[in-house]
Amino acid sequence: MASRTHAGAVPSTLPRHQILDEQGAIADDALLSPYVADVTVEQLQHLYRSMTGARRVDEEGTSLQRQGQLVLWVPLRGQEAAQVGSAWPTLPTDRIFPSYREHAVALERGVAPSDLMRLFRGITAGGWDPEKHNLNLYTMVLASQVPHAVGYAMGTALDRKAAQDAGTPPETDPEAVIAYFGDGASTEGEIHESMVFAASYDAPVLFFIQNNQWAISVPFATQSRVPLATRAAGYGFEGLRVDGNDILGVVAATRYALEKIRAGEGPVLIEAETYRMGAHTTADDPTKYRERDEEEQWGHLDPVDRLRAHLRDAHGVEDEFFETVARENDEIAQRMRADVLAMTPPRFEDSFAKAYAEQHSLVDAERAEYLDYQAGFAPQDEIDTHDTRGAGA
Ligand SMILES: Cc1ncc(C[n+]2csc(CCOP(=O)(O)OP(=O)(O)O)c2C)c(N)n1
Structure with missing residues (x-):
């Protein structure tokens, strides 16, 4: 669901993929359904834990900032399915280049919640070891991570070719690279350059756009006349448009893209259509530029509610599971809070x-x-x- 459309919008024939519909029921998707046919109820429960854990950490981040314990916080509420659904199918050997809102990606990659907070407490330029998690540090400079990701991906392709030339047997799961960015960042010049280079050199990179409908106060309708996924065709690679609040749709699209990328077919773009339910950052007040009606409409599409409905209705998961997860998430948030309060600036x-x-x-x-x-x-x-x-x- 796009909030509004550009006056000169061009109708798009690109399908919008969805596997879990708005009520949490399975909607068949000819291309992508096979990619999640093997997902078990235990795995769905993991995804639920991961999404709600990230949401709880996010809430605590906002509270800590409001209490003067963080300099700034960047809320992710609403984007949990897009982030968890794209990070979960990656391998530990895949390299990820995030922007600044990818907290659920970082948590899914094993970053400790309190390490996420270090940057926002203003005591370091980055809270985790990028090599340990194969996850680069956050960048506040829009789109700057994307040429880095493409250059890195081109490097891995060269390494692979050199190994092959030296007679080393090909790896079963060669490294893939993911560059995360937003609809606003997608209009930066670096994105064009990155896509040209990635296409020319068959770089094994996934451009993962979270279209959360807003770039601070600029609506998506101003940013583009077409869904962003259609832009991939202009560079000569595949673009997929997926319901970004549908965890299974995002998992399937990411698995599909990673399969192509690992097969050496070059880059893929995914546009996950989602919504930033909170403020841009704790320094922003969205009531100044968007309508409550719009927020309410997207509230009905909440990705966590949708997965909960699916677990209940399709798998008979009972209240006890959801209550236990909520309790565990509270404990995680409380431990994180204690760790943050104990953090002192470096000498x-x-x-x-x-x-x-x-x-x-x-x-x-x-x-x-x-x-x-x-x-x-x-x-x-x-x-x-x-x-x-x-x-x-
Ligand atoms: C190069 C650059 N230009 C401008 C900014 C200021 N800025 C910070 S966030 C933002 C909007 C980004 O929107 P989007 O890419 O959609 O990501 P979102 O914040 O919605 O996740 C802007 C313009 C910046 N950080 N870097």
Whole structure:
């Protein structure tokens, strides 16, 4: 469901894939249904846990920011199916390049909830080891991660070719790369360059667009006259349009795309149509630019409600499961809160050691100068923090 359309919108013949309909019933999709035919009820329960866990962590992130414990928070509410559904089918060896809202992707890749918060507490430029999770750090500069992803994917293709030339047997599951970005970022020049290069060099990359209908206050209707998935055709690769609030649809589309990518057929684009149910960030007030009616309409399409209905109606999953998951999620959020409150800023002098991989005399001199400067101040415990002189000024 698009919120509105551009006055010059061109009708699109591209199908919109869906496997779980709005009521949580199975809707047959000729292309994609086979890709989720083997999903078990236990796996669906994992997906539910993952989506609701991310939502609970997200709520706690907003509370922590409101209480002055985070500098900023970027809510993901509404995009859980798009994120979990695309991250779950990846292999640990696949490399992921996120934007800044992909908390459910990061959690699904094993990042600890409190590590997600480090950046937003303002104590580091990134809270996890990218090599450990094969997940790059968040970037706030729109679209900048996408040329990086394509370059990385081109590199893996070259490595593979070199290995083949050297007589190494082909891998069964060669590495794939996913670049996440939004509808707003899709209009940046880097995206065009990335898609041209990816197509020219058959880069094993999935362009995963979460079209959440808004780029801060700019509606999707202004960004594009056509569904974004149709743009792939202009570059000569496949674009899929999927209901991004349908967890099974997203899993199936991602599995389909990864299969093609691993087979060496080059890039694929997925546009997951979803909705940012909350604010752009905690610094934003969406009531200034969008209607409550629209929010309510999308509220009826909530991805978590849809999966819950499916688990209940199609698999007889009972209340006890949902209650247990809610309790576990509360515990995760409480542990995360305690970890966040215990986080202290790193010592400034330690940052000099991160300037170069090896020690450098100039950096050593600057560190010494900084320490010398600091030594000119009275130690903290000698400062009378109860001094109220001037308080009435
Ligand atoms: C290069 C660049 N231009 C502008 C911005 C300011 N900015 C931050 S978020 C945003 C909107 C992004 O919308 P979208 O790509 O749809 O992602 P969403 O935030 O909705 O997830 C803009 C314009 C930025 N961070 N980087």
